[in-house]
Amino acid sequence: METMNQLPKSYITECGWLRAGDPTDDLVISSRIRLARNIEGIPFSQWASSTDLKRIAEQTRKAVSNSDHLHNPDFYAMEELEPLDRYFLAERNMISRELAKSGIERYVAISPDQTSSVMINEEDHLRIQVLMAGSNLSRVWTQIDAVDNELEDHLTYAFSNQFGYLTACPTNVGTGIRCSVMVHLPALVISRRIDKVFSAVSQMGVAVRGFAGEGSEISGNLFQISNQWTLGISEKETIEKIEKLLEHILGQERKAQEKLFEENRCQIEDRVWRAYATLRYAKVISSNEAIELFSSIRLGLNLGILNKPRYESLNEMILKVRPAHLQKFAERAFTAAERDEFRADLIRRWIMNGDS
Amino acid sequence: METMNQLPKSYITECGWLRAGDPTDDLVISSRIRLARNIEGIPFSQWASSTDLKRIAEQTRKAVSNSDHLHNPDFYAMEELEPLDRYFLAERNMISRELAKSGIERYVAISPDQTSSVMINEEDHLRIQVLMAGSNLSRVWTQIDAVDNELEDHLTYAFSNQFGYLTACPTNVGTGIRCSVMVHLPALVISRRIDKVFSAVSQMGVAVRGFAGEGSEISGNLFQISNQWTLGISEKETIEKIEKLLEHILGQERKAQEKLFEENRCQIEDRVWRAYATLRYAKVISSNEAIELFSSIRLGLNLGILNKPRYESLNEMILKVRPAHLQKFAERAFTAAERDEFRADLIRRWIMNGDS
Numbered sequence: 001m002e003t004m005n006q007l008p009k010s011y012i013t014e015c016g017w018l019r020a021g022d023p024t025d026d027l028v029i030s031s032r033i034r035l036a037r038n039i040e041g042i043p044f045s046q047w048a049s050s051t052d053l054k055r056i057a058e059q060t061r062k063a064v065s066n067s068d069h070l071h072n073p074d075f076y077a078m079e080e081l082e083p084l085d086r087y088f089l090a091e092r093n094m095i096s097r098e099l100a101k102s103g104i105e106r107y108v109a110i111s112p113d114q115t116s117s118v119m120i121n122e123e124d125h126l127r128i129q130v131l132m133a134g135s136n137l138s139r140v141w142t143q144i145d146a147v148d149n150e151l152e153d154h155l156t157y158a159f160s161n162q163f164g165y166l167t168a169c170p171t172n173v174g175t176g177i178r179c180s181v182m183v184h185l186p187a188l189v190i191s192r193r194i195d196k197v198f199s200a201v202s203q204m205g206v207a208v209r210g211f212a213g214e215g216s217e218i219s220g221n222l223f224q225i226s227n228q229w230t231l232g233i234s235e236k237e238t239i240e241k242i243e244k245l246l247e248h249i250l251g252q253e254r255k256a257q258e259k260l261f262e263e264n265r266c267q268i269e270d271r272v273w274r275a276y277a278t279l280r281y282a283k284v285i286s287s288n289e290a291i292e293l294f295s296s297i298r299l300g301l302n303l304g305i306l307n308k309p310r311y312e313s314l315n316e317m318i319l320k321v322r323p324a325h326l327q328k329f330a331e332r333a334f335t336a337a338e339r340d341e342f343r344a345d346l347i348r349r350w351i352m353n354g355d356s
Numbered sequence: 357m358e359t360m361n362q363l364p365k366s367y368i369t370e371c372g373w374l375r376a377g378d379p380t381d382d383l384v385i386s387s388r389i390r391l392a393r394n395i396e397g398i399p400f401s402q403w404a405s406s407t408d409l410k411r412i413a414e415q416t417r418k419a420v421s422n423s424d425h426l427h428n429p430d431f432y433a434m435e436e437l438e439p440l441d442r443y444f445l446a447e448r449n450m451i452s453r454e455l456a457k458s459g460i461e462r463y464v465a466i467s468p469d470q471t472s473s474v475m476i477n478e479e480d481h482l483r484i485q486v487l488m489a490g491s492n493l494s495r496v497w498t499q500i501d502a503v504d505n506e507l508e509d510h511l512t513y514a515f516s517n518q519f520g521y522l523t524a525c526p527t528n529v530g531t532g533i534r535c536s537v538m539v540h541l542p543a544l545v546i547s548r549r550i551d552k553v554f555s556a557v558s559q560m561g562v563a564v565r566g567f568a569g570e571g572s573e574i575s576g577n578l579f580q581i582s583n584q585w586t587l588g589i590s591e592k593e594t595i596e597k598i599e600k601l602l603e604h605i606l607g608q609e610r611k612a613q614e615k616l617f618e619e620n621r622c623q624i625e626d627r628v629w630r631a632y633a634t635l636r637y638a639k640v641i642s643s644n645e646a647i648e649l650f651s652s653i654r655l656g657l658n659l660g661i662l663n664k665p666r667y668e669s670l671n672e673m674i675l676k677v678r679p680a681h682l683q684k685f686a687e688r689a690f691t692a693a694e695r696d697e698f699r700a701d702l703i704r705r706w707i708m709n710g711d712s
Contacts, residue, residue, distance in 0.1 A: 283625045
């Protein structure tokens, strides 16, 4: 398994994990699980010496290359990747923003289909992640559990019989699992019922975040719903609980959409068609505005106001309009102004092609 | 000359004065002159008894019906017109908002081509007005001067050899003339140079107002430029002065447009195309938003970004989207929400027809 110092060209056009799972889901963009793992007898990354970090990397790399379920992954050293490539991977949710900042002895292994990755020397020695489109936590769990078991054949994880897996941050101790589902909830936002729904679920130990993850602003009515508990509850129970809450939230959103369309049909049609119009005719579009407009387009698809683009194509555009993606696609660096023009151009061609 | 109690149907589709003059002017929407006149020996309207008001109306009506230059005008009693019809006339700038509020013995005579009108018992006994599209003060003056002379054959105006025409408000004493030119100055607004330009011209006795006249908010980058002096300066000098200042302001606007397009081409194209997109696809548009969007369309025509609609058609739409016009056109009363939907519909059909 060679260490690669640049991303394959195919990454630019193919957002692998967006094609796995269920890309046609109307309300759920993606399902993700990550496991936090550490190797017994070596300090957590933050306190580890460079020799320690090297040992972690060597052991993990060996384990990773032997994993059947990772299908001979690509292996990248953060230090050897261009900053643009690192930010590209972060935008695509294959690595964390933290890892994208680079640093010594930091790596990621990515399966060829882009659904599975193992970050090395992030907050924990290993952060295993599996990501798929749509609402698919069970299938994601099957994959990540298999990878985790394979890695454990070659690594001795730090584990306590009392607490479970030991992790750098106490919030992960136990199963070390985080399940995240990215959902689109425009009607709950428009009808101002989102806070009520979220305060109800947060009392059940569920965190809600903006779509770029921890600390990020909410935008485009996209939200990440994830568990806050890792202790005293099994992985399967965690997944079941999240899935049950998800079902509840999606039910609320569907009801809110129906009600909104019944009571404010004209305003909703106006919002959808104005978004379509802007995407089709604007010459300058910021990343944030694009995400907001895509939200209205998705709502238009949900309500049958629009019959294209496909959800899969819309999901891909949410990634493609982001800064690093745009620059990789254009194969050149941009000023901020050029970026907004290029983005508008890309979007216009996409809308005009109907469904690219 | 019968008193009519409803407007002719042709008013709805034909904005007469917008077709007279120069409807193809790129920056000037309209030129208007009004003269304030009072009949000698009768108190100003505000202090006149109902018998006085009746006398004014009778004398003026007779004079008006004898005017060749008014071409057998239509004669309306405010009290007998539906409120909607009165507001329609005010929106079309044929009568003042003050007269549209109705009141006893208030009338207006309107020439069949809608360019000339005489209001009776407004602030002054007579308010004579001529209105044409484009930059046409001289032609407007020729017409209004002819009407004024004809009326004077039948009426004895209150006139002082020292001051000139006597008027209810001291600001009109002298010539009683107000010349107003409605101009569109988007580039001066966008480049934030408008205040500088206006403060320069206001030192020369010129007033600048929003497009609906006195006290109105500025919208759609439309401004009314008019003289503030009526004393110690002849009508022709007044017109020459306004025309000279107008030329200066229009020159500044043209320079600002060129500079803007040179330095921010993409932003300007973006603004124009977004306006086009919204007009084409929105399902709900307020009157104010429409006026703002039309401004961007006009700028697009000025800069050659768009090649339709024609200026004449755009000028007409500025009138047609206003509340009373819309309701006359639909032949029914609207709620505010229905009005915004109907407006969006009207605009969409207009844009799609290319140039209606």
